[in-house]
Amino acid sequence: xxxxxxxxxxxxxxxxxxxxxxxxxxxxxxxxxxxxxxxxxxxxxxxxxxxxxxxxxxxxxxxxxxxxxxxxxxxxxxxxxxxxxxxxxxxxxxxxxxxxxxxxxxxxxxxxxxxxxxxxxxxxxxxxxxxxxxxxxxxxxxxxxxxxxxxxxxxxxxxxxxxxxxxxxxxxxxxxxxxxxxxxxxxxxxxxxxxxxxxxxxxxxxxxxxxxxxxxxxxxxxxxxxxxxxxxxxxxxxxxxxxxxxxxxxxxxxxxxxxxxxxxxxxxxxxxxxxxxxxxxxxxxxxxxxxxxxxxxxxxxxxxxxxxxxxxxxxxxxxxxxxxxxxxxxxxxxxxxxxxxxxxxxxxxxxxxxxxxxxxxxxxxxxxxxxxxxxxxxxxxxxxxxxxxxxxxxxxxxxxxxxxxxxxxxxxxxxxxxxxxxxxxxxxxxxxxxxxxxxxxxx
Amino acid sequence: xxxxxxxxxxxxxxxxxxxxxxxxxxxxxxxxxxxxxxxxxxxxxxxxxxxxxxxxxxxxxxxxxxxxxxxxxxxxxxxxxxxxxxxxxxxxxxxxxxxxxxxxxxxxxxxxxxxxxxxxxxxxxxxxxxxxxxxxxxxxxxxxxxxxxxxxxxxxxxxxxxxxxxxxxxxxxxxxxxxxxxxxxxxxxxxxxxxxxxxxxxxxxxxxxxxxxxxxxxxxxxxxxxxxxxxxxxxxxxxxxxxxxxxxxxxxxxxxxxxxxxxxxxxxxxxxxxxxxxxxxxxxxxxxxxxxxxxxxxxxxxxxxxxxxxxxxxxxxxxxxxxxxxxxxxxxxxxxxxxxxxxxxxxxxxxxxxxxxxxxxxxxxxxxxxxxxxxxxxxxxxxxxxxxxxxxxxxxxxxxxxxxxxxxxxxxxxxxxxxxxxxxxxxxxxxxxxxxxxxxxxx
Numbered sequence: 001x002x003x004x005x006x007x008x009x010x011x012x013x014x015x016x017x018x019x020x021x022x023x024x025x026x027x028x029x030x031x032x033x034x035x036x037x038x039x040x041x042x043x044x045x046x047x048x049x050x051x052x053x054x055x056x057x058x059x060x061x062x063x064x065x066x067x068x069x070x071x072x073x074x075x076x077x078x079x080x081x082x083x084x085x086x087x088x089x090x091x092x093x094x095x096x097x098x099x100x101x102x103x104x105x106x107x108x109x110x111x112x113x114x115x116x117x118x119x120x121x122x123x124x125x126x127x128x129x130x131x132x133x134x135x136x137x138x139x140x141x142x143x144x145x146x147x148x149x150x151x152x153x154x155x156x157x158x159x160x161x162x163x164x165x166x167x168x169x170x171x172x173x174x175x176x177x178x179x180x181x182x183x184x185x186x187x188x189x190x191x192x193x194x195x196x197x198x199x200x201x202x203x204x205x206x207x208x209x210x211x212x213x214x215x216x217x218x219x220x221x222x223x224x225x226x227x228x229x230x231x232x233x234x235x236x237x238x239x240x241x242x243x244x245x246x247x248x249x250x251x252x253x254x255x256x257x258x259x260x261x262x263x264x265x266x267x268x269x270x271x272x273x274x275x276x277x278x279x280x281x282x283x284x285x286x287x288x289x290x291x292x293x294x295x296x297x298x299x300x301x302x303x304x305x306x307x308x309x310x311x312x313x314x315x316x317x318x319x320x321x322x323x324x325x326x327x328x329x330x331x332x333x334x335x336x337x338x339x340x341x342x343x344x345x346x347x348x349x350x351x352x353x354x355x356x357x358x359x360x361x362x363x364x365x366x367x368x369x370x371x372x373x374x375x376x377x378x379x380x381x382x383x384x385x386x387x388x389x390x391x392x393x394x395x396x397x398x399x400x401x402x403x404x405x406x407x408x409x410x411x412x413x414x415x416x417x418x419x420x421x422x423x424x425x426x427x428x429x430x431x432x433x434x435x436x437x438x439x440x441x442x443x
Numbered sequence: 444x445x446x447x448x449x450x451x452x453x454x455x456x457x458x459x460x461x462x463x464x465x466x467x468x469x470x471x472x473x474x475x476x477x478x479x480x481x482x483x484x485x486x487x488x489x490x491x492x493x494x495x496x497x498x499x500x501x502x503x504x505x506x507x508x509x510x511x512x513x514x515x516x517x518x519x520x521x522x523x524x525x526x527x528x529x530x531x532x533x534x535x536x537x538x539x540x541x542x543x544x545x546x547x548x549x550x551x552x553x554x555x556x557x558x559x560x561x562x563x564x565x566x567x568x569x570x571x572x573x574x575x576x577x578x579x580x581x582x583x584x585x586x587x588x589x590x591x592x593x594x595x596x597x598x599x600x601x602x603x604x605x606x607x608x609x610x611x612x613x614x615x616x617x618x619x620x621x622x623x624x625x626x627x628x629x630x631x632x633x634x635x636x637x638x639x640x641x642x643x644x645x646x647x648x649x650x651x652x653x654x655x656x657x658x659x660x661x662x663x664x665x666x667x668x669x670x671x672x673x674x675x676x677x678x679x680x681x682x683x684x685x686x687x688x689x690x691x692x693x694x695x696x697x698x699x700x701x702x703x704x705x706x707x708x709x710x711x712x713x714x715x716x717x718x719x720x721x722x723x724x725x726x727x728x729x730x731x732x733x734x735x736x737x738x739x740x741x742x743x744x745x746x747x748x749x750x751x752x753x754x755x756x757x758x759x760x761x762x763x764x765x766x767x768x769x770x771x772x773x774x775x776x777x778x779x780x781x782x783x784x785x786x787x788x789x790x791x792x793x794x795x796x797x798x799x800x801x802x803x804x805x806x807x808x809x810x811x812x813x814x815x816x817x818x819x820x821x822x823x824x825x826x827x828x829x830x831x832x833x834x835x836x837x838x839x840x841x842x843x844x845x846x847x848x849x850x851x852x853x854x855x856x857x858x859x860x861x862x863x864x865x866x867x868x869x870x871x872x873x874x875x876x877x878x879x880x881x882x883x884x885x886x
Contacts, residue, residue, distance in 0.1 A: 053585035053587040054577060054579075055575075055577045055579075055717040056573070056575055056716065059569075061567035061568060061569050061662060061663060062664055062666065062716075064565075065536065065664055066562065066564060066565025066566040066567040067534075067568065068532075068533070068534030068539070068565065068566075069532075069534070069539040069540075069541050069566060070541075071527050071541070072526050072556045072557065073527075073555070073692045073695075074693075075689065075690065075692065076568070076569070076571075076692075076698075078571055078697075079689070082690070084515065086512060086514060088512065089511075089512075089514075090511070091510075096511070097512075098512050098514070098516075105688045105689055106684070107685050107688045108600060108635065109552060109635045109687045110688050111689045113515045113516050113517065114515065114688075115516070122508040122512075124504035125520065126502075127521060130499070130502065132498075132499055134496045134497060135496075136497075136498075143496055151758070152772060153772055154801070154815045154817050155549060155772065155774065156803065157549070157550045157813050192551065192552045193550075194813075217498070219499070219502060219504060219505055220504060220505065220509055221504070221505055221507060242550050244550070244552045244687065245551070245552040245553050245557075246522070246525060246554045246557065247519070249516045250510075250519050251512060254518075255521075271504075273500075273505075315594070327595065328595050329596060329597040329598065331597075360599065360600040360601075362805045362807070370600050372598065373597075374597050
């Protein structure tokens with residue numbers, strides 16, 4: 001019987017029983033799969049053992065009546081630092097970014113209050129009773145829809161990440177920026193979205209069979225518009241009206257947005273007010289200038305819709321620290337705009353050896369997958385990395401591979417708020433020193 | 444080719460093409476499955492057709508810079524009525540309930556801010572740096588854990604509903620109470636929970652192989668304690684520290700709670716401060732008095748842990764109304780403490796005929812499953828019902844069947860806030876009149 005199987009009344013394991021699968025203390029993921037979780041004595045370093053452990057029965061909160069139940073609950077005051085990082089806190093007349101603090105979160109759902117937002121012209125306060133979506137252009141009959149009429153359709157519910165094309169842009173810097181995972185990679189979030197398949201609405205309007213493109217436009221003052229292939233509309237596009245069970249957050253497109261699972265964030269047009277069916281791309285400002293990706297040599301891709309396979313470790317990561325040698329879990333997020341995550345490997349020795357992490361199922365297409373790898377830190381320096389694979393055969397590149405393809409920033413980058421380029425997806429490396437402090441490194 | 448398949452450039456369907464599967468206008472769920480969604484012309488009544496539909500380009504929010512991006516976002520002011528219903532808004536010295544407004548929500552995740560809460564002694568403000576969980580009793584070595592040490596374990600993520608044993612208790616009333624779905628059935632919610640398998644912690648403490656019970660106790664002033672079979676701990680119990688991606692809400696057990704998927708809510712002990720391993724049930728106040736279910740004849744079950752298979756329609760439902768005849772979606776929530784939902788049937792004629800609803804996948808064990816059934820309302824009276832089946836072979840009873848087994852309230856019940864009895868799970872019936880107004884009926 002494996003020492004990793006569930007054991008009632010088991011005694012402590014000594015370290016020699018650990019099933020090491022890769023260098024520097026990575027432990028067999030099978031410890032996590034199915035129901036054979038028990039890492040028992042092996043995890044003894046994580047549990048605060050105490051021969052005379054006694055419950056704390058005289059804490060103030062055990063002796064006093066607590067607070068009144070509110071109509072809407074909020075996080076504990078002790079969680080006050082779990083907030084998004086803002087690029088424009090005073091609302092100057094420029095784009096405002098708010099980044100999800102992934103290093104402080106767990107699981108796969110991003111709480112809606114912490115979903116990343118990018119707004120080019122502030123956050124509009126839209127009256128859903130007045131807002132309408134119009135579908136027109138190359139259709140038999142133009143149609144208009146309100147939040148109320150969309151609610152009458154059979155709605156579809158699915159998990160999906162949305163990621164800004166500029167997420168992780170700070171990683172184009174020639175030297176690694178010292179910033180937490182949420183500042184480096186916080187322009188991606190994951191929600192349960194509910195809405196009407198766009199194909200249903202296009203069919204109802206009677207789309208011209210020859211039409212190949214749509215242009216989707218938002219109702220805020222930025223009037224962001226993007227061209228979308230009709231093929232995507234008939235694949236998995238939704239007009240979303242719920243986010244994690246409730247109507248959309250204002251910064252995420254209230255009262256309705258386009259959801260194009262796996263496509264770059266700005267194409268998921270928020271505050272959606274029209275979809276015009278056309279016969280060629282619109283070549284709008286936002287697709288020819290703002291969201292173009294510059295290639296080495298100065299050319300750009302005309303379009304690069306799909307967000308590539310990617311992962312990053314959230315625990316441990318920059319800004320957190322290890323207090324003592326012992327057992328830890330290395331945990332993070334993986335996703336791919338192509339499909340499902342098929343595998344995540346983790347290294348604790350800077351890529352010299354890799355072990356396969358446990359994936360938390362069910363694994364959704366084009367959505368976050370949480371990976372977990374048990375790890376025994378021996379108190380010596382270590383470099384932690386994760387590498388994601390998807391079911392389309394794509395592999396997250398090493399940084400050197402990525403830089404060879406896409407280049408680095410040509411000007412100095414001093415802040416993770418900068419956008420020297422887009423569509424960055426290489427692995428991220430966290431170096432743990434012998435004090436347990438964590439730095440961002442290129443390895 | 445089925446008229447329900449996706450059709451580019453299709454023309455309107457006339458009503459005779461609708462594939463009716465049950466009385467009073469229920470439409471084949473296959474319209475919803477896979478990618479063959481298009482209900483096209485059939486849904487014409489839902490889309491506001493307009494020969495000259497034009498985008499609204501001069502709305503105030505299209506002309507003005509919007510609001511500054513906040514560190515934490517909140518719902519639109521237009522969503523101010525999407526709140527929980529409170530039983531004790533002034534915080535009098537008694538139990539406080541807050542019910543989830545299911546009739547205003549979509550999808551399957553309950554936003555954490557709207558998760559139901561029941562607190563017997565207010566909501567404690569617990570300092571996670573001081574709080575600890577002790578596992579002791581029949582163990583080789585007592586252990587204590589903090590939020591920080593639990594965070595070092597390999598965590599498990601899963602969807603699960605939590606339901607109060609007293610949810611839907613108003614349905615024991617002899618006459619149907621006129622109240623929205625959230626008041627009748629709002630003591631159940633569904634979240635993504637992340638935590639440490641309890642089996643890992645028990646193995647680490649070295650549980651006595653002969654031990655059959657645990658007693659779990661909360662740290663708030665109510666000191667709620669419940670006996671839990673060790674078998675459940677080794678099945679799927681978690682010590683949960685994240686709810687929908689962030690640390691637990693204060694009303695839901697911050698900083699840590701027991702999660703016993705499918706077991707009645709109060710056993711999922713919040714503010715968990717100790718688990719004592721014992722050799723018989725504790726027969727605590729909360730399990731022998733407060734959460735006992737009275738049977739006809741006056742006896743009670745000793746224990747009734749598992750929440751039975753159940754469903755209710757959220758759209759349309761009491762408090763909503765149908766503005767005109769035409770196409771609608773009948774949608775609701777189904778779940779079972781035994782396992783996965785295998786089927787939900789829907790009736791629009793008070794149970795005379797039933798059609799099978801589409802289920803939104805993936806279908807999680809012991810978690811909400813959203814069902815959807817397209818429906819053409821002809822403007823005549825209708826009685827809408829849903830009936831859930833689970834993969835354990837259980838079927839949600841009709842109300843008459845339920846009452847025959849469990850009886851009705853023996854005293855008048857005038858409010859859905861009352862608790863005449865517990866573990867109510869029959870079908871709920873919404874009657875639509877010819878004006879489109881909706882009442883709660885027993886049918």
